[in-house]
Amino acid sequence: MAKKKRGLKWALLGLGILIIGGGIFAWQYGQTHFAPHTTIDGQSVGGLTATAATQKLAAKSSQITNRVYLNGKLLVSGKTQTVKPATQAQVKKALASHHGLFASNKHSAIALSNSKQVQTYRQTTLLKKVKQALTAYNQKATAAHPTYYYLKNGQIQKQASTKGTQVDVQKALAKYKTQANRLKTVKITMGYQTPTKAETAAAAKVKSTLEQGLKKTLIYHVGGKDYTLKGSDYLVNSTPGKTATIDLTALKAKLTKINNSDSTQGQAMSIKLLNSGKTITTNNTTASNYGWSLNVSAEAQMLANKFTNPNVQSNTKVTMQNYSGQNISYNRNSSIGSTRVEINLSTLHEYIYVDGKLKANIPVMSGTLSGSDKTPTGLFHILYKQSPSVLRGKNDNGSKYASKVSYWEPLTEDGVGMHDSSWQPSKVYGNPSYRSTYHSHGCLNNPPSKMKLVWKYTSTTEPVIIYK
Template identity: 35%
Template sequence: MTREAKQRKHRGSHRWLIAVVTCLIALGVGSLGYASYYHQRFKPTQINGVTVTNLTVAQATKKLNQSTGSQSSKAITVAKSRVKVSQASVAKLLTKRNGEAGHMVDTVSMKLTTQVSASAQQYRLTTLLPAFEKQIDTINAIRKTPIDAKVVLKNGQLSVTQGQSGTALDKATMVADFKQQAKTEAVISVNKVTKQAVKADSKTISQVKANLQKLLTQTVTLNVSGTNITFKASDYLKNGTATADGKYQFDTTLLKQKVAALATKYDTKGKSAKFKTHSGSTITVPAGGTWGWSIAQTKLVKYILYGFEHPSSQTLNLKHFVTGTGYGKTNTVGDTYIEVNLKTLHEYAYVNGKLVFSTPVMSGTITGGNKTPQGLYYIMYKQRNTTLTGQNDNGSTYNSKVKYWMPITNSGVGLHDSSWQPSYVYGNTSYRADYHSHGCINNPPSKMGKLYSVSYAGEPVVVYY
C-alpha cells in the first residue's frame, strides 16, 4: 500500500470515529433533555380519568380541580362530586409515575384519593346521590330488567321457573360503590355494573329450593290456656314463591281460615257467657259488654308464618295474641269481680273468690231509653269527686255531683253514689219505675266508698237480670 493510500484510509477511520462520537453525544444530550423534561412533567398519564400528559404538577392540579364530570361507556363520573386536590398529592403521583421504567408511549391510569370533609360527604350523600340514583333509573328505563329464576310452590308441589337475562344496571351495587367513594375519593366515578339474572340451575336456586322444602316440614305449637295446637307448614302453605334472595311469599288463606276458626271457638268478647251467680245458680249472661277478649288474628297469622320460616321460634302462647280483657279467667271473669243482679237490685263484690261487699242498689229501667244494659263489662277507670252530665227524658240537662265514679261503658253507664235517692228505694224493685237512674247503678252514699276501695280499674262487672 502506498503512503498516499494509507493516509486516505486513516482519514476515513478518523471521520467514522468522529461520526460515532457525535451520535453518542447527541443521544446523551437527547436523553438528558428527555429526562430533564419529564422530571417536571407527567409521562402519558390519566389521573381519575383526567388526562395530564406533559403537564407540570401545577398544571395537572389545576386541570384536576377544574374538570367537570362526564359519562363514559364504562363508568359514570358524577358531576360536581369533585373535591379540590393539593399540589403535594399530585406531586407524589408525578414522582411515582416518572420513576416507573418504560411506559414512554402507553397511557397509565392513576388513582388519587383525598381527605373528604364531613360537609362534602353530606353534600354528596344528600344532594348528589339522589341525582345519581335518578340517572341510573333513566338509563334503566330503556334497558331490559333481568328476571331471576325462582322456586314456585303450587298445590303443594315445588318447581323452578327459568330466569331471563337483561341489560339493566345493578342499582344497588352501584349505589353502594357511590357511598363508599363519597368518603375518600377526589371525584366519584362509579363503574357501570350490569345486573345478572340468577339462573335456574345455579347453586343459589338449588339452596333456595332446599330451604323451602325444609320449611314445609316445620311445625309451630300454639298454647291455648294449657292446650297445645300444632300447625304444620305443609298443611297450610300450598302456594307461594321463594326468590333468589331467600324471601318468601305465601298464600296464607288456609292459615287465616284456621286462625279464624280458633277465634270463633275461643273468643269471649261480644258473646254470651256462662256465669255462676251469688245465689249459686248458673246463668247465661247476654252477649254484649266491654269485658272479654278476642284473638288478634292478623298478628297471630304473621307469627305462625314467622315460626315456619325461623325454626327457633316454634312455640307460641295465645295470651300474647289477644286483645281485650279476661284471657285465661275461670268462670268467665275469674275470682275477683262485681256482680249486679237487676232482678233483685242487689250488688256483690268478690275478691279472690270471697264475698267482701254487698249492698242493695237502684238501676235504670229494664227496657227503654234509660235501661241498664246487661252483659259482661269492666271498670274503665276510677274517679273521685266529679260531676255527671246528661239529658233527662224531658230534654233538660242534669248535672249530678258524685264522690265516687266507676264507668263501665263508653256511653256513660257506671257505678256511683247517689245522694239524691231516698234510702228506701235501694233494693226495692217497686220503686224502679219512679226512681230509676239513666242507666247507671246507683249505690247508697254510705256504701259506695267501701265498694270503691275494694275494686280496681279493669275489674270485671257482671250485670244480669
C-alpha cells in the same frame, strides 16, 4: 504480558468510542423521530420523522366510522366523520414534544386538524348511545346468579348457578372513554359479571330461612289457651332465590275458627253465680261488652311475619296482639274467674267477690227494667276507675244534669256504671218496690257509705254480671 495489556486498552477504548457514538446517534435519532406508540388523529406514527408521518397521515383514509364493538360484536355504529390530514407544520410542532427513542411505552394520542370535532362527538352523543346500547344488551343478556333455593310442594328445591352474559356497564363505559380520543374503532373487551358476595350470601340466607320456616312451630296463646301452628302448614311455593311466603288465606281460616270457638266479646256465655249457685246465660248483644274478639287479618299478618323472620326461633310463644275488648285470658270454655261483681236487678243487690270470697253485699238502686232508662243485662267489665268524677247527661224532660260523685266505675261506653248517689233517699236502695218512682238513668247507684267498698275490692277489666 505487555502486549495483552495494550490489546485490552485498545479494546476498551474502542468500546467507549462505540458507546459514545451510539449515544450520539440515539440522541440525534430521538430528536427527529416520534416516540414509540405515538398516534396522530388515530394513526400510528411511532418511530417516524415529521416528513414520513405527514406523508402517512395524508395517505391514510380520513373517514372515521365511529364503530364500537363489545367482545368482538358490533355494539353501536355512529355517524361517519371526515378528518382533514394534518399539515407538516402541525406534525413538526407535535414532534417537538413527542420525540425520543427511549420514551415511555405509554400511548400518546395527539389530535390535530379538526379531529377535536370527532372527539367531542364521541365524548357526548356517541357515549350516550353506547350507554343505552350497553343497558339494552344487559336486558337481553342472561344475568349471573348463585345457586338458588326455593320451595315446591313442601320440599326445598335447588336451581343451579349460572355465569350469565351480562357485563358491568360502568366498567365498560370506562374502557370506552380510554379509547374514545384515539379516533380508531373502539373495541371493548369485557369479562361477564359473576354473582356478587351479597347475592351469594342472600341466596344462602333464603335456603336457611326456608329450612327454618318448614321446621318452625309457633305456640299461639289466645283466650287462655295454646294452639300449635306449624310453618309447614302455611309456607307456600316460592320462586328461585325468593323466600317463601305464608298462605294468609289458610292462616286466616285457622284464626277464624279459633275466634268463632273461643272469643267472648258479644257472645252468650253460661255462668254459674257465686251468690246463689244458679247458672244463667248472658245475652250476646253489643251492650254486653265483656271479653275479646280477634282482628283476624291483622293477626294473620303478625303471625306470618314471625314464621318468615329468621330471628324468631321455633317453639316461640306468641300471645295474640290484634284484638278488640278486654279479659284476653278467658274463652267460652273456661270460667270467667271468681273475682267478679254480680248484680241482681230483681232483688237490687250487688255482690263483690275476690278469689271466690264475698267482700261486700250491698243494696243498690238501678234503672228501670225496660224503656229508655233501663239497666242493661249481660256480661260487662269495668272500663276504668275515676275518683272523684262528675256525671253529665240529660233528664227525661230534656234538661241537663251534672252530678258530682266520689267514685265512678263505668261499664258501658254510653255511660252505664257503678257510682255513689248522695241525692237518693236511703229507703230506695235494695227496695224494688220504689223502682217506678225512684230509678237511675241506667246506672247502679250505691249508698255513699258502701261505694268505698266497691272501689276497694274491684279493678279495671274485672267482669261484672248484671242479671234479672
